[in-house]
Amino acid sequence: MSKNIKIxxxxxxxxxxxxxxxxxxxxFIYVSNYGLKNVEDLVLHACLHNQNYDTQCESSREKWxxxxxxxxxxxxxxxxxIIKALETEIDDTELFQLCGLAKEMALNGDKEVxxxxxxxxxxxxxxxxxxYWGFEDYIEVYGNSGVLDLAKIYGKRxxxxxxxxxxxGFYIDEEKEKILIEHSKTNPExxxxxxYLYRNGYFKYRKDKKLTATQxxxxxxxxxxxxxxxFPLKKIIEDxxxxxxxxxxxxxxxxxxxxxxxxxxxxxxxxxxTDEEVLIRLLWIFRRTSLxxxxxxxxxxxxxxxxxxRSASIAALANTPDxxxxxxxxxxxxxxxxxxxxxxVLNLFILNYTSRDAKLIINALNSVKPSRDDSHSLIFSIxxxxxxxxxxxxxxxxxxxxxxxxxTMCRERIVKKLYEFVKLSDSKLNxxxxxxxxxxxxxxxxxxxxxxxx
Numbered sequence: 241m242s243k244n245i246k247i248x249x250x251x252x253x254x255x256x257x258x259x260x261x262x263x264x265x266x267x268f269i270y271v272s273n274y275g276l277k278n279v280e281d282l283v284l285h286a287c288l289h290n291q292n293y294d295t296q297c298e299s300s301r302e303k304w305x306x307x308x309x310x311x312x313x314x315x316x317x318x319x320x321x322i323i324k325a326l327e328t329e330i331d332d333t334e335l336f337q338l339c340g341l342a343k344e345m346a347l348n349g350d351k352e353v354x355x356x357x358x359x360x361x362x363x364x365x366x367x368x369x370x371x372y373w374g375f376e377d378y379i380e381v382y383g384n385s386g387v388l389d390l391a392k393i394y395g396k397r398x399x400x401x402x403x404x405x406x407x408x409g410f411y412i413d414e415e416k417e418k419i420l421i422e423h424s425k426t427n428p429e430x431x432x433x434x435x436y437l438y439r440n441g442y443f444k445y446r447k448d449k450k451l452t453a454t455q456x457x458x459x460x461x462x463x464x465x466x467x468x469x470x471f472p473l474k475k476i477i478e479d480x481x482x483x484x485x486x487x488x489x490x491x492x493x494x495x496x497x498x499x500x501x502x503x504x505x506x507x508x509x510x511x512x513x514t515d516e517e518v519l520i521r522l523l524w525i526f527r528r529t530s531l532x533x534x535x536x537x538x539x540x541x542x543x544x545x546x547x548x549x550r551s552a553s554i555a556a557l558a559n560t561p562d563x564x565x566x567x568x569x570x571x572x573x574x575x576x577x578x579x580x581x582x583x584x585v586l587n588l589f590i591l592n593y594t595s596r597d598a599k600l601i602i603n604a605l606n607s608v609k610p611s612r613d614d615s616h617s618l619i620f621s622i623x624x625x626x627x628x629x630x631x632x633x634x635x636x637x638x639x640x641x642x643x644x645x646x647x648t649m650c651r652e653r654i655v656k657k658l659y660e661f662v663k664l665s666d667s668k669l670n671x672x673x674x675x676x677x678x679x680x681x682x683x684x685x686x687x688x689x690x691x692x693x694x
Contacts, residue, residue: 250274257282261291263301263648263676268308272674276314283309284318288325290337293612293646302340304676310348319345319353326356332373335360339374346381354381365393375410387416388423388430395429398436406433408442417443464497473502477509480521491524498525500532507533516549523552530559539568547581558587566592573597573604579614586621590628598633605640612646619650626657635662642668648677655680659687 251259251270256279259267276283287305292298309315322345326338339357346354358381361374379386387410394406412420424431437443471494479485495503503525510522511533519541531538541553557565569588572578578585589597610618619641626634638658645651655672658664664672664687672684 253278253282260286262646262651263291263304265671265674265676268304268674268676269671271308271312276309276312280314280318284321287318287322287341288334288338290333292648293616294649295333295336298648299678300337300340301676302337302344303678306341306344306348310344319350323353323356326353326360336373339377342374343377343381357381362389362393365390366397379410384416384419387412387419391420391423391433392427392429394436395427395431395433398432399429406436412437412442467493467497473498473505476525477506480518481515483517483521485521488524488527491521492527495525495527495529498529503529503532507531507535511535511537516546520548520552523549523556526556526559528559531556534560534562539564542568551581551584554582554584554588558584558590561591563592566594570597570600573600576604576607578604578618579608579610583614583617584621586618586625590621590625593625593629593631595631595633598631598637601634602636602640605637605644610644615644615646616650619645619647619654623650623653623657626661630661632661648675648680651675652677652680652683655683659683 251266256267256270259270260279260282271279271283283305286301287309290301292301309318312318322338322341325334326342329335329338339361342353342357346357357374357378361378364374375390378390382389390410397404397406420430420434424434471490476491476494480491485491498506506522506525510519513519513522523541538553538557541549542557544550544553557568565588569585569592572582572585572588586601589601605618608614622637622641626638635658638654638661641654642651642658645654655664658668664684669684669688672680673688675681675684
């Protein structure tokens with residue numbers, strides 16, 4: 241990454257910590273301008289503790305962090321702490337990032353870290369307790385020999401316990417498959433591993449052809465029959481009445497494929513049910529499908545004290561285009577009721593939005609102090625709302641989402657939407673060049689390059 245971007249003033253330590261945790265480019269730019277003095281502890285913490293909001297979905301931050309620290313005076317001390325953590329850490333989430341940092345350090349010529357990475361990853365591969373962290377990093381550092389090292393370990397485990405399972409610890413492309421085939425002819429351990437992969441259909445997906453529209457419809461219909469068989473009306477009602485399930489998933493799936501008559505039957509039960517926990521589960525059915533029967537009760541619950549019932553009612557009403565739903569949405573945002581059980585209130589606008597709502601929405605967003613989870617939920621709603629309405633008046637809402645997203649994947653979509661709505665200012669584009677999310681960096685670089693040649 242280039243480091244010639246200048247900033248006009250220093251951030252407070254609190255502001256830097258916030259930007260660093262979110263992976264915003266301004267954190268990288270700040271360190272490029274002012275170094276690590278006064279923020280070394282924050283950056284060290286970010287190296288040792290994975291700050292991704294969703295470690296399973298977000299891209300890792302090792303390159304971003306390594307580029308931030310590698311040429312700084314504080315690097316030797318930070319390096320020592322990373323090595324110590326790599327040797328002793330047991331948490332998978334932390335090890336996932338530590339191995340990535342070790343990879344960057346090894347590729348930068350650090351032979352000691354390269355050796356430690358090998359020792360730690362191969363030790364993990366020999367056990368069943370820790371599954372997959374570090375394997376891709378190890379292969380990136382050691383190349384084909386790394387692939388063979390891991391294959392031998394996995395094969396040895398399988399020869400010792402043929403009925404056992406091993407993790408799909410690293411991606412095997414056609415080149416790696418050829419290497420394994422070649423070496424399996426003379427190495428029984430590699431052969432055992434390769435046979436295991438074939439036996440479990442690891443390469444099957446490569447033979448799958450792109451489905452036609454007819455095949456997609458047929459697949460959808462097959463899935464519908466499967467769900468309806470698994471969750472018939474009688475069972476879903478019994479489950480709700482027995483308070484089965486703590487999450488909406490199965491009720492939502494029933495609702496997606498239910499007939500209109502079945503949904504009307506559910507509504508009849510809702511109007512007569514008095515048990516709030518049962519009501520919540522019945523309302524979950526309408527999280528992705530419209531309520532077929534209208535009732536003032538939904539609005540009473542949406543403003544009620546029972547948080548679960550309030551949340552379920554708001555989610556159900558969000559699928560209804562209706563003047564009263566719009567009035568409820570505006571009343572909620574005017575009162576800044578958009579957090580906690582009300583965190584899906586913005587969804588009420590998705591089928592009921594007008595341009596005059598944009599100001600109310602941004603005022604509500606600016607008036608609250610959401611947790612990371614609240615912010616993530618609000619940003620999901622903002623993403624959906626701006627998918628429906630390409631209204632430039634919502635640009636301030638998108639900027640709020642950019643500033644407050646704890647998730648770099650959500651920010652990636654927000655950045656692209658901002659560009660679509662109102663382009664991106666030079667300062668925002670420059671900041672995106674140094675974002676922790678690689679796709680955001682590439683998107684900003686392409687826009688800048690296009691502008692230069694346009």
